[in-house]
Amino acid sequence: MPENTLTFRDRMLRDTFTIAERMVFITIIFVAVATFIIGDTNSKWLQGTLIIVGMLTMFILKAHEQTHPFFVDLLWTKFWLITAPAWSFMLLYLIGLYQNPIHTIEIDGTTWSALVDHSRWMPITVDASNTWVSFFSFFAVYLLATLTFIVPKSRTFFESALPLLCTIATALGIFGLLQATFEANNVLFTNGTGRTDFFAFFPYDGHWAAFATLWCTVCVAMSLHGAYTNGTESYLNSRAPWFLAGATILGFSGLWIEARWPAICLLFTYAAMLLCVGLKFTRNKKDPDKFIIIIGSFIAAMVAASAAVYRFVDNSALTANTDQLYLAASDLFKEQPLFGWGFNSFSKLLPFYGEGTLLLNHYQRAQSDVLQLACEFGLFGIVLIVALLGGLFVRYLKVSSKHPLSKYMLFGCIGLIGLSFVDTPFYSPAVFFSFWIILLSAIRWTDLNSNDADQVDARVVVVADESERKVPVFKGHHPEKLR
Numbered sequence: 001m002p003e004n005t006l007t008f009r010d011r012m013l014r015d016t017f018t019i020a021e022r023m024v025f026i027t028i029i030f031v032a033v034a035t036f037i038i039g040d041t042n043s044k045w046l047q048g049t050l051i052i053v054g055m056l057t058m059f060i061l062k063a064h065e066q067t068h069p070f071f072v073d074l075l076w077t078k079f080w081l082i083t084a085p086a087w088s089f090m091l092l093y094l095i096g097l098y099q100n101p102i103h104t105i106e107i108d109g110t111t112w113s114a115l116v117d118h119s120r121w122m123p124i125t126v127d128a129s130n131t132w133v134s135f136f137s138f139f140a141v142y143l144l145a146t147l148t149f150i151v152p153k154s155r156t157f158f159e160s161a162l163p164l165l166c167t168i169a170t171a172l173g174i175f176g177l178l179q180a181t182f183e184a185n186n187v188l189f190t191n192g193t194g195r196t197d198f199f200a201f202f203p204y205d206g207h208w209a210a211f212a213t214l215w216c217t218v219c220v221a222m223s224l225h226g227a228y229t230n231g232t233e234s235y236l237n238s239r240a241p242w243f244l245a246g247a248t249i250l251g252f253s254g255l256w257i258e259a260r261w262p263a264i265c266l267l268f269t270y271a272a273m274l275l276c277v278g279l280k281f282t283r284n285k286k287d288p289d290k291f292i293i294i295i296g297s298f299i300a301a302m303v304a305a306s307a308a309v310y311r312f313v314d315n316s317a318l319t320a321n322t323d324q325l326y327l328a329a330s331d332l333f334k335e336q337p338l339f340g341w342g343f344n345s346f347s348k349l350l351p352f353y354g355e356g357t358l359l360l361n362h363y364q365r366a367q368s369d370v371l372q373l374a375c376e377f378g379l380f381g382i383v384l385i386v387a388l389l390g391g392l393f394v395r396y397l398k399v400s401s402k403h404p405l406s407k408y409m410l411f412g413c414i415g416l417i418g419l420s421f422v423d424t425p426f427y428s429p430a431v432f433f434s435f436w437i438i439l440l441s442a443i444r445w446t447d448l449n450s451n452d453a454d455q456v457d458a459r460v461v462v463v464a465d466e467s468e469r470k471v472p473v474f475k476g477h478h479p480e481k482l483r
Contacts, residue, residue: 015156020064024147025161027053027060028437031144032165035430036172036211039201046429047137054140057147064151078150082440085384086142089343092377093135096125096342102349115352121338126345135343141429145436149444158405158445163222163243169215170246173253176200176208180256197258202428206259209266210416210425212250214434216266217412219247220273221405224280235281236289247273248300255307260314265419267308269412274301276408322367328353329366332375340378365427369420372427389417396443399450406449409442 017025031053038046065075101118118124125131152158176199179187187201199208223243235241251270257263278297281290331353332341341349347364366372373381396410416425416435425431 015154017157018064018069018153019067020060020151021153021157023056023060023063024151025157027056027144028148028161029164031141031433032168032437035141035433036168037201039207039428039430040203041427041429042134044133047133050137050140050144050429051133054137054143057140057143060147060151068153070153075150079146082146082149082388083143085388086139088384089377089381090135090139092123092339092380093125093132093343096123096339097128099124100126100128101341102126115349120336123339123342124336124345125342126348131342131344137429138432141433142436145433145440148437149440152441152444152448155445155448158441159225162218162441166215166219166222166243166246169211170219170249172200173212173246173249176202177249177253177256199253199257202430204259204428205257206262206423207425207428207431209254209257209259209262210419210423210431211428211434212253213262213266213269213415213419214412214431214438216247216250216270217273217408217415218438219243219250220277221408223247224277224408225405234289235287235293244277251304254304259423260311261419261422262425264308264311265415267304267311269415271301271304271308272411273408274298274304321363325363325367326371329368329371329375333371333378336375336378338378339380340374340376343376345376346372365424367424368422369424369426372424392439392443396446399446406442406446409438409445413439413442 031050034046034049040046061075061079065072099118099122101115101124103114103116105114179200187198197205199205202208202211220243223240225240247270251266251273254263254266254270257266274297278294278301281287281293281297287293328350329346332346332349335353344364346366350363366375373385377384396406413435416431419425426435
C-alpha cells in the first residue's frame with residue numbers, strides 16, 4: 001500500500017512496536033553495549049553473557065509469532081534458512097568432539113603435546129575444553145543478529161535503533177581519541193588491555209578500525225536518510241549533520257591506527273562515503289546550504305584518501321612473520337581440506353606446522369580470517385559462508401530500492417569482507433555482531449521499503465482454507481424452520 005494512502009490507524013499499527021520488537025530492541029542494545037565496551041575477545045564474562053542472552057532467541061520468535069498483527073507464516077521458514085549455516089557449524093563442532101588429534105605424552109617426567117594419527121575426511125575439534133565457550137558465544141551472537149532480519153515490521157524500528165547505536169559507536173570514538181591525545185598507557189578507568197596497540201576498549205586497534213568502518217557507513221546512511229526525510233527544512237538545520245559529524249569522528253580515527261590494512265580500509269571507506277554525500281548534494285537543487293556541504297565533503301574526502309594512500313605505500317608497519325603465518329594456515333588447510341581442524345585450532349596446531357621463529361610469539365590467528373576459516377572449517381565452511389552471503393546479496397538485488405540507507409550500509413560490510421583477507425576483523429565479538437546486524441538490517445530495510453508491511457513475512461493467499469477461517473462458512477442452502 002502506498003505511503004500516502006495509509007490511514008492514521010494503519011500507520012499506528014505498522015509503526016508501533018510489538019512486544020517482540022521491544023524485546024529485540026532492548027536485547028540488541030544490551031548486547032551492543034556489552035560487546036562494544038568489553039572489547040576483549042577472550043573475556044569469559046562476555047562470552048557467558050552472550051550465551052545466556054542468546055537463549056532468548058527462540059522465546060522472542062515465539063512471542064513475535066503470537067503478538068504480530070499481520071500474518072507471519074514464513075517466520076520459521078525464514079529463521080531456519082538464515083540460521084542453517086550456524087547450525088551446520090555447530091553440528092560440525094559436535095561431531096569433531098570424537099576426534100582430537102592432539103594428545104599429551106610424558107617423557108622423562110616432562111609433558112609434551114603430540115599430533116597423533118587422524119582421519120583427513122572427518123570433522124575435528126581441537127581442545128574442546130577451552131574452545132566451547134567461545135564457539136557457542138559466537139553462535140549465540142549470530143542467532144541474536146538474525147532477529148533484526150525477521151522481527152521488525154516497520155522502518156521505525158531501524159530509525160530508532162540505528163541512531164542510538166551510532167551514538168554509542170561515536171562516543172567510543174571520542175573516548176579513544178582522548179586516550180590518544182593524552183598518550184594514555186592503558187585504557188582509562190581500567191586495568192588495561194595488556195597490549196600497547198589498543199584503541200578505546202579494543203585491545204587491538206585493527207579491530208577498532210574494522211568496527212569504525214561499519215558504523216561510519218551507518219552514520220552516513222542515517223545522515224542521508226535525514227536529508228531525504230527532513231522535508232523543506234535545510235540539511236544543516238536538521239539532525240542529519242550530527243550523524244555526519246559522527247562519521248567524521250569514526251573515519252578520522254584511522255589516522256591514529258597502527259594496524260596498516262584496517263587503517264587503510266577505514267580511511268578509504270570514509271573518503272568514499274563523503275564523495276557519495278557530495279555527489280548527492282550536487283543533484284539537490286533546493287537545499288540552500290548545498291555548496292558548503294559539497295565543498296566540505298570533497299575536502300575531507302581528499303584528506304582521508306591521501307592519508308589512506310600514504311599508509312598504503314608505507315611498508316614500515318609490515319610484520320616479518322605474516323607470510324609465514326599465511327603459509328602455516330595453507331599447510332593446515334591442505335592437510336584437512338574438507339572439514340578443517342575445528343574452531344580456534346590454529347594456535348594449538350601452529351607449533352606442528354609453523355616455522356620455529358613463530359613460536360617466540362603467541363599467535364592466536366593466521367592474520368587472515370579467510371585463511372583461518374579455510375584451515376579451521378575447510379571447504380565445507382567456505383561453501384556455507386559463501387552460500388549465505390551470496391543468498392543474501394541475491395535477495396537484496398531482487399528487492400533493492402533507491403533508498404540510500406541499505407546500499408551504504410552494505411558498502412561497509414563489503415569493505416569488511418575485503419579486509420578479512422588480510423586481517424582478523426571477525427575475531428572481535430563487537431565487529432562480528434556489528435557486521436551481522438548491519439548486513440541483515442540493511443536487507444530487512446530494503447524488504448520493508450519495497451513491500452507492504454503485511455506482505456513481507458507471509459505468502460499471498462487469495463482464498464484461505466476452511467480450517468483457517470474464524471467465521472462461519474456458507475455451504476449451500478439452509479432452509480429455515482418456522483416455530
